[in-house]
Amino acid sequence: MTMTYDEVQPDTRVICHSRGGLKGTVLRKFMGGKDKAEQLVYIAFDEGGPAHNTPEQLSPINEPAPEPKLSRAYKGSSSFWIGGHEYEVFNTTGVGDVRGYWACIRRSHDGTAHTNEAYIVSGADSRKAAFELALEKLKVRKIVKILPRRYMQVTVPKDERDDYAYPSVRVDGWVAAWHTDGYVIVFENGRERGMVWADRPIEAKIIGRDGREHAIDGEFRHLEAGVLAVYVHHMKARVRRAVDVELLPVIVTELPDDEDHAPLLVDPAAARVVRAADVADGDTVLASFPDYGKREGMLRSDYFNDQYEAHPMPYDPTHGCGSCATMADHEGEVVNLGDDNPWEVCDPHAADALLLVVPARRI
Ligand SMILES: [Zn+2]
Incomplete structure (x- = not known):
């Protein structure tokens, strides 16, 4: 049973038939080769390093992928993969390992310039701290997609400002989208499930199915932690209700x-x-x-x-x-x-x- 392009997912384990059954972890899939018409999968093989293959050379294996690892530094910069993207950890001073100036940024593979959204961490104390914080945030983003921050555009006419301020989300699954007032709304299949305020203190609240709101206790270290708290709250409530029901006479x-x-x-x-x-x-x-x-x-x-x-x-x-x-x-x-x-x-x-x-x- 080989795979189709759609079935290949980053951070999952595969076995490669064209390499004598070698196992590896999917780093990325993309259209490449001539005219970008070839379906390619970039894999970190357990032996021999990363290489490209095609989906039909692969089969899935049901085992957990290893935790992302930070590569050895090259010219001061090291990298890791998660969610189909490569991230770079480096010191922003450019002169050495200056404490307090470590950053993590998403690498672009098409030569385009970095946007603000590419910055995952800045101002971390050490290489290790930047890597760990970035991983923490990116693991949340694998569960809840966080859309780029939105600001009120000066060109939006006055009478359309309220409509513009509220994010429109038409995609399924868990998505967090910015209101232009500086907070994110967490949606599940287009329905509001919670909100997270991004400015310190970072606080979150739950939105129940009847539209009522309940604050989540405490402050969060970063936006992603607040988003995760909203998601976890709903999942726990679901498990509780499901278990409850099974035990009901x-x-x-x-x-x-x-x-x-x-x-x-x-x-x-x-x-x-x-x-x-x-x-x-x-x-x-x-x-x-x-x-x-x-x-x-x-x-x-x-x-x-x-x-x-x-x-x-x-x-x-x-x-x-x-x-x-x-x-x-x-x-x-x-x-x-x-x-x-x-x-x-x-x-x-x-x-x-x-x-x-x-x-x-x-x-
Ligand atoms: Zn009615």
Whole structure:
């Protein structure tokens, strides 16, 4: 099983068939050769140093990549690789190893000049300190992409300034983008998950699914540490909710075989009990576990008349659909699973309410 260009990822381990099964770590992939039409992979081989190969000469191996290592200094500069880029650690005085003047910068491989964004660390005490701090920051950036800083442009007309100030993010995954007021907003699939203030003290807060904000205690050493705290907070909460649910005593009954209930169009064997807050776009919702349905202290499933696909959207208690208002007095967080269902009204639930769903994405 050889690889395609898309499958090759930096910082993963591969075995190379054209080099007698030699193992190595992917440093970078890029279009190179004549007319930049060749798919190339630059690999640090465990024996014999780095070299170029093509994706079809490689197979993935399931083992952790070694930690990035700083190369031996050449003319005062040393380098390392992470996330598909090479970084250089050097002393900015140019006259020797002057303490307090160590920097780390991303190397460009196409001959273009460095921008401010290329500077990862400056003013570090020593070569080692610059390397370690850079690694700490770059590991976060592998998880959450941090977009270049944005400033208010003088050319933006007055009435468009507010729109311009707020970053527009249309990419999936975890991304941190700058507001022109000097803080970053952390997004997951385009939804706000938190904010980090970049000027000292560096502080962060979480944004819940209902738009409410909670400060994260403490100050952070750098922007990336604040961004990581936002990400970790959400991941921990998810793990907690998932584990909670598995240990909950609930009874999942069979779908009633009657005229009031539409037949299942999804495989019920794949159904799982999840918190409403963890329902993902496209999940098919089958049943709730209402308090009034409790028997002998156990929550029991109560099937909806028809299954429907959840398409979560922001919850607005003042929305005039007739459904949103019913949850307006709920004290905890509320999530809205969307209005694209047989009833064509919004579907608000307490964030921690249980639902029986068939996930859109099988795990
Ligand atoms: Zn509504």
